[in-house]
Amino acid sequence: MGETRTFDSIEIRRPELARGYLGLLAAEPGRPLALFAPRRVGKTHFLDHDLSPAAKQAGMLPVYADLWLHRADPLAAINHALEEALDDAMIPDGRLGKVAKTPVRKISVPGASLDLGEAPQRRPLPAAPDLRLDAVLARLATQHGGKILLMLDEAQTLADFPADLIATLRAVLHKRKNQVDAVFTGSSQEGLARLMTTVGAPMYQFAQLLSFPFLGEAYLQQLAVHFASVHPGKALDVAALQTLFARLGHKPALLRDIVKSMSAEGITDTHTGLQHFMADERQAAGWRALLDALSPLDRMVVTVIGQGRPPLGKETLALLGRGVGGKVTISKVRAAIEKLKRNGILSKAGGQIAIEDQLLAEYVTQLPLAAAG
Ligand SMILES: Nc1ncnc2c1ncn2[C@@H]1O[C@H](COP(=O)(O)OP(=O)(O)OP(=O)(O)O)[C@@H](O)[C@H]1O
Ligand SMILES: [Mg+2]
Incomplete structure (x- = not known):
């Protein structure tokens, strides 16, 4: 074994885990996997460094889309990722591919003109996002000649969307089950679970929910x-x-x-x-900056939760009211908690709202509540 040269170059590969997931997908075509785990434990790294290579090895074409980056329009984000993959698939790798792409339509031969004509154009992809998803998946799978592995990262984002968007995704993945397998990953246990298990919601019993294992x-x-x-x-x-x-x-x-x-x-x-x-002052500065970026009420809600007070309790509400200088109602606190969960500062673990980052939680316990407001 070669020696690792820096702490930063230490990397754990998990090919067997990746192959295991591909096996599950192959066993039930059309049924996506939904992997969830808290933030920063290595989900995206796994998709990139383990699952994608394993998929390639199995003859699949991995396509990755981060739904958080385009959270205003996740379907467009998926389509965009697939269309980029389609572009890549049409252009062979390397310099030769680039050269071949330059339009050379006429070759002049002395005395004659050899017309190569336009390359036959395919019909443009449909504009309606649902039809477009269907069409681009079909085209990409045909172009690649094997199955697509569609990896949707930060899929909890979908939980905030109307059911018809999710229904579309489900319908297309189902229709194209011989051409595509899908993996959803998410960090909000709650969001992803809500998405996948709500009775009556289109994803209900659609995906197989698995908890993604921590590094060992x-x-x-x-x-x-x-x-x-x-x-x-x-x-x-x-x-x-x-x-x-x-x-x-x-x-x-x-x-x-x-x-x-x-x-x-x-x-x-x-x-x-x-x-x-x-x-370390740099750590504290980072946490201060994070808290400072919040509104006074949000900041105090984080502090209150970190200090183990019931956020909706009467005394807490009074305390928050004094902190922000006005009446603080239960619904205001609820809204603040929802927002803080959405941006990843709070999370729900075992039915309990908590600060997601354990070290931030410890930092906050030392703060005087007044200083937080
Ligand atoms: N297998 C691994 N071996 C070594 N380091 C890793 C591994 N996986 C992740 N890491 C480290 O942990 C960091 C966070 O990983 P990653 O971004 O994949 O987590 P995540 O679960 O996707 O987080 P988020 O929920 O914020 O998207 C990486 O930048 C990397 O430094
Ligand atoms: Mg990630």
Whole structure:
């Protein structure tokens, strides 16, 4: 095994997990998978680095669309991703492809003119987004000569849309089940679950819901191995790393940042490492900036929730009212919570509203409530 050169280059590949998902898709054509997991645990990384290559290996064409980036119009985002893939599929790779694309219609031969004519044009894709989705999927699958793997990231975005959009997506995926498999991923357990399981909603019992697994011990071991190679004679305890990883909500990049700062200081104790990391002015500045960007009420709602107070309780409402200088009603707090969930600051875990980022949650517990308002 080659040695890893930096903490940042440590990467865990999960080809067997990817093949497992492809197997599930193959077993039930037309039934998408819905993978969900909290934020920052590696969903997108997996789609990009594991699922796409496995799909290619299986002769499929992976197509990725981030629905959050185009959350005003997710169907357009899907169509756009497919059309880009179609463009790519029509133009062979490399320089030769680019050259072949330049329009050469006439070749002059002395004494004659050889007319190559227009390449036969296909009919333009239909403009109506639902028909367009159907048409572009069919065309792309034919062009590729194999199945498409449509990966819809941040699919919880769809939960905010009228049912007919979801019904369209479902109908097209069903109709084209021999040409396309689909994987939805999302970070809002709630949004995705609502989307997939609401009785009467078009996605009901359509997709197979799976929880996407966190990175395992292999990641922690590689961090420890690299740490030992940088600091001969010092060792990180993998069990302690595991505890820290769980405390951080299994976010690999965050753990890596903490281990990097431990490495910079040459410390091996994870408690001290976390303390130092949290006390770092850059960390605090990041959290302050995040809180400062919120409205006073939103900021106080985050603080109140972080401090474990019932957000809709009478005393809390009075406290919030004093903080913002006006009457704060239950419906105002509810609206604030919805907004904060939507932008990923709050999440619902086990029926309980909580701050999504565990370290931000810890930071907030130390804040005086007045300072938060
Ligand atoms: N398999 C992996 N090996 C090493 N590091 C990883 C791995 N997967 C993810 N990471 C690290 O974690 C970071 C977050 O991953 P990623 O963006 O895939 O998470 P996500 O679950 O899609 O987050 P979000 O919910 O915010 O979209 C990556 O930038 C990468 O640094
Ligand atoms: Mg992601």
